[in-house]
Amino acid sequence: MHTLPQQLANGLFLGSMYGLIAIGYTMVYGIVQLINFAHGEIFMTGAFGALAVWTNLPHGTSIWVGLPLMLVGGALVSVLIAVGAERFAYRPLRNAPRLAPLITAIGISLTLQQIVFVAYPGADSAKNFPQLGTHPYHVGSVDIQPNDIFLVVAAVVCMVGLAFFVRTSRTGRAMQATAQDPDTAQLMGIDTNRIIVVAFAIGGLFAAVAGVASGLKYGQVSYNMGFQAGLKAFTAAVLGGIGNIYGAMLGGLVLGVAESCASAYISNIPGMEQLGGQGWSNVWAFVLLIVVLLVRPQGLLGERVADRA
Amino acid sequence: MRHRSLLLLTTAVTAGALTLSACGSRSDDSKKSDGGSSGGGNITLTIGVDAPLTGENSATGLGLEYGTKIAVDDANAKKLVPGVTFKVEALDDKTLPATGQQNATQLVQDDNVIGAIGPLNSNVATSMQQVFANANLVEISPANTNPALTQGSDWASGKKVRPFKTYFRTATTDANQGGFAADYAFNTLKKATAFVVDDKQSYGAGLAGVFKQRYAQLGGKVVGTDHVNTADTDFSTLVTKIKNSHADMVYYGGQYDEAELITKQLKAAGDHIPLMGGDGVFSDTYIKVAGAASEGDLVTSVGQPVATLPAAQNFIKEYKEKGYPGDYGTYGGYSYDAATAIINAVKTVMDGNGGKLPAMADARAKLVDAVQKADFDGIAGHVSFDQYGDTTNKQLTVYQVKGGKWTAVKSGLYQG
Numbered sequence: 001m002h003t004l005p006q007q008l009a010n011g012l013f014l015g016s017m018y019g020l021i022a023i024g025y026t027m028v029y030g031i032v033q034l035i036n037f038a039h040g041e042i043f044m045t046g047a048f049g050a051l052a053v054w055t056n057l058p059h060g061t062s063i064w065v066g067l068p069l070m071l072v073g074g075a076l077v078s079v080l081i082a083v084g085a086e087r088f089a090y091r092p093l094r095n096a097p098r099l100a101p102l103i104t105a106i107g108i109s110l111t112l113q114q115i116v117f118v119a120y121p122g123a124d125s126a127k128n129f130p131q132l133g134t135h136p137y138h139v140g141s142v143d144i145q146p147n148d149i150f151l152v153v154a155a156v157v158c159m160v161g162l163a164f165f166v167r168t169s170r171t172g173r174a175m176q177a178t179a180q181d182p183d184t185a186q187l188m189g190i191d192t193n194r195i196i197v198v199a200f201a202i203g204g205l206f207a208a209v210a211g212v213a214s215g216l217k218y219g220q221v222s223y224n225m226g227f228q229a230g231l232k233a234f235t236a237a238v239l240g241g242i243g244n245i246y247g248a249m250l251g252g253l254v255l256g257v258a259e260s261c262a263s264a265y266i267s268n269i270p271g272m273e274q275l276g277g278q279g280w281s282n283v284w285a286f287v288l289l290i291v292v293l294l295v296r297p298q299g300l301l302g303e304r305v306a307d308r309a
Numbered sequence: 310m311r312h313r314s315l316l317l318l319t320t321a322v323t324a325g326a327l328t329l330s331a332c333g334s335r336s337d338d339s340k341k342s343d344g345g346s347s348g349g350g351n352i353t354l355t356i357g358v359d360a361p362l363t364g365e366n367s368a369t370g371l372g373l374e375y376g377t378k379i380a381v382d383d384a385n386a387k388k389l390v391p392g393v394t395f396k397v398e399a400l401d402d403k404t405l406p407a408t409g410q411q412n413a414t415q416l417v418q419d420d421n422v423i424g425a426i427g428p429l430n431s432n433v434a435t436s437m438q439q440v441f442a443n444a445n446l447v448e449i450s451p452a453n454t455n456p457a458l459t460q461g462s463d464w465a466s467g468k469k470v471r472p473f474k475t476y477f478r479t480a481t482t483d484a485n486q487g488g489f490a491a492d493y494a495f496n497t498l499k500k501a502t503a504f505v506v507d508d509k510q511s512y513g514a515g516l517a518g519v520f521k522q523r524y525a526q527l528g529g530k531v532v533g534t535d536h537v538n539t540a541d542t543d544f545s546t547l548v549t550k551i552k553n554s555h556a557d558m559v560y561y562g563g564q565y566d567e568a569e570l571i572t573k574q575l576k577a578a579g580d581h582i583p584l585m586g587g588d589g590v591f592s593d594t595y596i597k598v599a600g601a602a603s604e605g606d607l608v609t610s611v612g613q614p615v616a617t618l619p620a621a622q623n624f625i626k627e628y629k630e631k632g633y634p635g636d637y638g639t640y641g642g643y644s645y646d647a648a649t650a651i652i653n654a655v656k657t658v659m660d661g662n663g664g665k666l667p668a669m670a671d672a673r674a675k676l677v678d679a680v681q682k683a684d685f686d687g688i689a690g691h692v693s694f695d696q697y698g699d700t701t702n703k704q705l706t707v708y709q710v711k712g713g714k715w716t717a718v719k720s721g722l723y724q725g
Contacts, residue, residue, distance in 0.1 A: 134577040278506075
């Protein structure tokens with residue numbers, strides 16, 4: 001079991017990324033009860049936006065100069081797409097039956113994938129992404145990549161910033177009010193449309209950060225990277241209690257660690273040799289989700305919007 | 310509580326989508342086409358190509374299309390078959406078995422199609438074979454290496470039965486490739502322990518299985534095995550496992566898309582052991598994306614490096630002159646030879662019919678027999694087929710990444 005610390009660390013890094021993306025699902029769901037299935041692609045376009053900035057920087061630019069610019073570029077692309085999708089695809093359907101925007105979201109997801117595939121030069125195979133360095137730091141028996149440090153730091157900064165924003169700012173409080181009851185919030189003078197846009201924008205912003213972090217972590221991005229990451233992040237959001245921003249982060253971490261440990265150790269259990277391994281990690285992620293939903297249907301931390309149901 | 314049930318529904322759909330994304334499709338219907346043109350005058354015949362022309366694997370997939378095109382251009386220029394002009398119709402299977410099957414159906418229904426080249430992937434081939442067999446249309450793959458395609462699913466136990474008499478290939482099989490890799494790893498590289506990973510596809514799992522068997526037979530020790538999903542990106546758990554197994558090398562059965570990430574993440578974790586793969590990893594994209602991490606990694610591939618073959622020099626020149634995209638290195642030469650086999654067979658059939666092409670249904674049936682009897686020197690080696698439709702040319706080569714380029718380190722005939 002001497003690999004346990006390393007596997008836990010692997011899971012935490014992976015989980016931080018799931019968590020960052022999951023926040024986008026959970027905020028949008030918390031406020032408009034829409035599962036934005038295009039969110040995985042918003043994550044992907046953020047990564048490509050950052051890559052476009054990097055490719056246009058003069059050759060030999062230090063990654064430390066480039067990274068902030070890439071974050072800005074990625075965020076710009078993701079936020080624009082998220083807000084644009086809200087304005088032109090989801091808002092017209094806001095009073096339609098719930099399935100309509102859900103299907104629209106799936107449509108947007110496929111569209112964005114194909115657009116990047118066709119329009120981004122060379123995106124038909126994986127594109128190289130700059131990295132912060134590939135020499136791990138050794139902490140006890142655990143190796144930590146510089147790229148993973150960025151991921152964790154970014155996740156913590158985003159999370160703390162978001163918590164602060166939601167609790168203390170006027171807009172944050174207005175978001176809470178809208179999540180509780182949009183109609184009453186509107187009667188109280190809150191511009192709910194603006195709040196919804198803010199929720200999409202923050203989700204897009206975090207997805208872009210996750211996209212950059214993912215590019216750094218794996219050293220490559222591809223047009224279809226959003227699909228699986230999006231499904232996992234959605235799972236994380238449900239696991240943590242969809243609608244709850246802390247739940248999204250916790251759900252991400254739990255999911256990441258569970259996946260890592262399942263693929264590392266389940267094949268060691270006698271009789272389970274066939275059911276372990278990397279290839280089964282998705283299956284165990286969903287087994288975990290089902291078990292949690294059976295025991296605690298509201299998710300680990302519960303939904304904040306449950307009182308509306 | 311309405312939104313709760315919607316949530317559960319979406320969750321179920323999500324789970325289903327992830328599960329299904331790993332599956333292929335199977336179906337048994339296909340249409341037979343008959344009738345067709347015969348004629349004394351100048352006729353045009355189509356050679357179909359099925360390969361991934363976009364997306365993952367497209368770099369190697371395009372090599373199939375353009376390798377075939379050059380063969381057809383050469384045949385037309387040399388008037389190899391008097392009275393017949395050949396053309397190429399290339400269809401994109403996107404590496405999906407279901408799309409491959411649709412393409413096969415489309416090709417057999419077209420009365421001008423006389424034969425097909427492709428596909429690239431063994432699992433795509435599985436879904437196409439029956440369609441071609443029903444229509445009696447000859448199919449020659451320059452790239453499929455799964456032994457089951459020609460020798461039936463029980464090939465490993467020695468019970469070889471050829472499932473489709475319309476299916477041929479100019480690439481030798483994994484049974485030879487995996488064994489050749491094991492020989493090289495154990496005898497030449499002197500690697501005593503290996504960690505074997507595969508991607509659960511027919512190609513990858515077949516290759517890994519053969520490697521494992523041969524490696525153990527030689528005295529090597531397989532210290533761990535694992536499977537991955539295609540399109541996975543995070544292999545940190547796997548890398549930790551490999552590192553802790555203290556294996557001397559990793560053998561990966563699968564495509565370059567995952568292999569490049571595995572080698573990158575493995576080296577980043579400080580484990581500098583080589584990754585060895587089959588021809589699915591043999592691509593310039595692998596080096597481009599994995600970068601320095603790929604240095605020292607190895608692959609086996611079918612045949613000899615095309616560039617070292619005197620007969621292929623013209624082909625290489627033409628490929629470069631025409632500015633074709635894609636990777637001729639891996640399968641371009643075999644595609645050329647496969648297309649030539651079909652073109653030669655058309656000539657044989659016409660010669661046997663007084664210089665005229667018989668009615669299409671008849672021509673297709675006769676063509677299968679003519680291809681079976683193929684016997685000529687292609688640009689990538691001698692072309693002839695055994696009783697299973699496999700090439701008799703069992704040349705293989707080990708390549709290694711040296712200075713950011715694939716370099717051939719050993720060619721030979723596999724005697725397993």
